[in-house]
Amino acid sequence: MTNSLDALLTALYVKIDDGIGGTRWLGRPPRLTDSELVCLAVAQALLGFTSESRWLRFVDSRLGAMFPYVPKQPGWNKRLRAALPLVKKAIRLLAADTDFWFDNHWIVDSTPVECGRSRPTVKRSDMAGWAGYGYCASHSRFFWGLRLFLVCTPAGMPILWALATPKMDEREVLTAMLDREPETVTDRPGLLVISDKGFASKEFEADLALRGAELLRPSFKREKKRKGESLLKSVRQLIESVNDTLKGQLDLEQHGGRTFEGVAVRVAQRILAMAAASWHNHKTRQPITRSLVAYDH
Numbered sequence: 267m268t269n270s271l272d273a274l275l276t277a278l279y280v281k282i283d284d285g286i287g288g289t290r291w292l293g294r295p296p297r298l299t300d301s302e303l304v305c306l307a308v309a310q311a312l313l314g315f316t317s318e319s320r321w322l323r324f325v326d327s328r329l330g331a332m333f334p335y336v337p338k339q340p341g342w343n344k345r346l347r348a349a350l351p352l353v354k355k356a357i358r359l360l361a362a363d364t365d366f367w368f369d370n371h372w373i374v375d376s377t378p379v380e381c382g383r384s385r386p387t388v389k390r391s392d393m394a395g396w397a398g399y400g401y402c403a404s405h406s407r408f409f410w411g412l413r414l415f416l417v418c419t420p421a422g423m424p425i426l427w428a429l430a431t432p433k434m435d436e437r438e439v440l441t442a443m444l445d446r447e448p449e450t451v452t453d454r455p456g457l458l459v460i461s462d463k464g465f466a467s468k469e470f471e472a473d474l475a476l477r478g479a480e481l482l483r484p485s486f487k488r489e490k491k492r493k494g495e496s497l498l499k500s501v502r503q504l505i506e507s508v509n510d511t512l513k514g515q516l517d518l519e520q521h522g523g524r525t526f527e528g529v530a531v532r533v534a535q536r537i538l539a540m541a542a543a544s545w546h547n548h549k550t551r552q553p554i555t556r557s558l559v560a561y562d563h
Contacts, residue, residue: 311539381411400432
C-alpha cells in the first residue's frame, strides 16, 4: 500500500464501512453513504479547503471517480452538521485500532478556537450562550470563542476531546471528560497524565489518584522540583506540535462554523483527519505517524 491520499481514503472507507457503516434502518438510503461522507470530510481537512463551495467543485472535478455523487452545498452542510456523532465514533474506531490506544502516557492541553472578533459579531452570533471571552497566553491576546481540550498520546493520537467555554476551569473540564468515560482510565494501570501548570491542584491530583492515575506537571517557584520534571521540556514540544498540526496544517482557526453544531463538527472533522493520518501511517509503518505531508497536496 502506498502512502498517498487515495490509499488513505480507500483504507479509511473500508475501515469505516466495516466498523460503523450500514446502520440505517428507516427511510430511503442516501446517495452519499455515511462512510463516503466521513472519507470526504477527512479529505477536505487534509487538503486545506476551508470553503465548502470550492471543496465541492474540487470533488466534482478531481475525485469524481471515487465519489460519483456529492450533494450541493446546502445538502453537504446539512449532512456534515448532522454527522457529529458519526465523526466521534470514527475517531474512536481509528484510535482503538492502533497500538497508541493502549499507551499509558497521556498529554493534555487546551487551545483557543476563535469564533468571532468584532463586537457586533459577538452580539448577533448564534454561539451566544456557548462561546465566551478568554485569554490566549501564547499569542498574548484575548479572544471570543471556545477552548478545545485535547487528550492524546505522545504519538499524537486523540483519546478524548471536548469543547468548552474559556471561562470554565481546565481541571473541571478534564474531570468531566474522565467522568463521562471512566473506563479509559481504569483500563490503563499506572496512567501518567502530563499537563502544564494550569492543571495544578491538590484536589485534582487526589481525584486522579483515586482513578489510578498520576499527574506530571511543572512545579511552581515556591514548590520543590517534582518527580520526572526534567522530562517535561521534550514532552511539551510534543503537545505544541499537535496544536501546530491542528492549526497550521488543518486550519483549526479557520473552521468557518457559525453555530455550536457547525463549530463542533468542523473541529471534530480536523481531529478525525489527524487521527486518520496517524492510523494510516501506523498501519503502513511510516517513520513519523503524525505526518500529513503525503496527504495535503
